[in-house]
Amino acid sequence: ETGVTQTPRHLVMGMTNKKSLKCEQHLGHNAMYWYKQSAKKPLELMFVYNFKEQTENNSVPSRFSPECPNSSHLFLHLHTLQPEDSALYLCASSQGRGRGGQGEQFFGPGTRLTVL
Amino acid sequence: GDSVTQMEGPVTLSEEAFLTINCTYTATGYPSLFWYVQYPGEGLQLLLKATKADDKGSNKGFEATYRKETTSFHLEKGSVQVSDSAVYFCALSAGGGADGLTFGKGTHLIIQP
Numbered sequence: 001e002t003g004v005t006q007t008p009r010h011l012v013m014g015m016t017n018k019k020s021l022k023c024e025q026h027l028g029h030n031a032m033y034w035y036k037q038s039a040k041k042p043l044e045l046m047f048v049y050n051f052k053e054q055t056e057n058n059s060v061p062s063r064f065s066p067e068c069p070n071s072s073h074l075f076l077h078l079h080t081l082q083p084e085d086s087a088l089y090l091c092a093s094s095q096g097r098g099r100g101g102q103g104e105q106f107f108g109p110g111t112r113l114t115v116l
Numbered sequence: 117g118d119s120v121t122q123m124e125g126p127v128t129l130s131e132e133a134f135l136t137i138n139c140t141y142t143a144t145g146y147p148s149l150f151w152y153v154q155y156p157g158e159g160l161q162l163l164l165k166a167t168k169a170d171d172k173g174s175n176k177g178f179e180a181t182y183r184k185e186t187t188s189f190h191l192e193k194g195s196v197q198v199s200d201s202a203v204y205f206c207a208l209s210a211g212g213g214a215d216g217l218t219f220g221k222g223t224h225l226i227i228q229p
Binding site for chain 2: 004006033035040041042043045048056058090092103104105106107108109110
């Protein structure tokens with residue numbers, strides 16, 4: 001596979017469930033990101049990992065828990081979500097800080113999450 | 117903080133019409149600027165970029181010029197096709213690497229045959 005992949009593509013969960021979103025990048029990048037895309041709102045940056053270290057947590061509620069075991073994989077663990085958390089969750093990757101990148105990020109197809 | 121403002125639309129045009137989607141930004145320093153496109157049911161794809169003043173990014177017939185004096189990065193295409201129907205996002209990166217992008221709200225473009 002090439003580029004950035006995300007699984008699952010669609011997820012429906014109840015408010016008491018626990019689920020995880022997975023992202024994998026095949027681009028040799030060192031930085032990975034989670035974004036939330038809701039209708040009528042700009043994309044919201046949630047988390048940034050640079051060389052497996054979390055460098056940004058954009059005031060995200062604790063019911064969202066990221067994990068980055070290596071530079072190629074990123075997870076978003078979900079628990080006790082609310083209906084307003086329903087959205088498209090996008091993963092992206094880029095060259096790491098200090099690696100000459102110009103800031104462009106490459107996105108996966110997203111996971112469409114519905115919380116009932 | 118950094119911000120990006122773009123027309124939200126929807127913008128509806130006929131096939132072969134000229135397209136302009138306006139984008140202006142506010143940022144400290146010298147950001148890199150991007151246009152991304154999102155087709156239905158898909159993630160964002162990088163369409164073009166510019167990294168310094170007066171740079172012109174181009175791809176698939178689309179162009180945008182980094183105008184520092186007007187803090188703008190307007191997207192243009194001379195003759196649109198039905199297949200160009202999508203949502204277009206203007207974005208900036210202030211950090212140059214491993215920093216989140218700041219996005220506009222997106223412009224929904226509809227091209228009618």
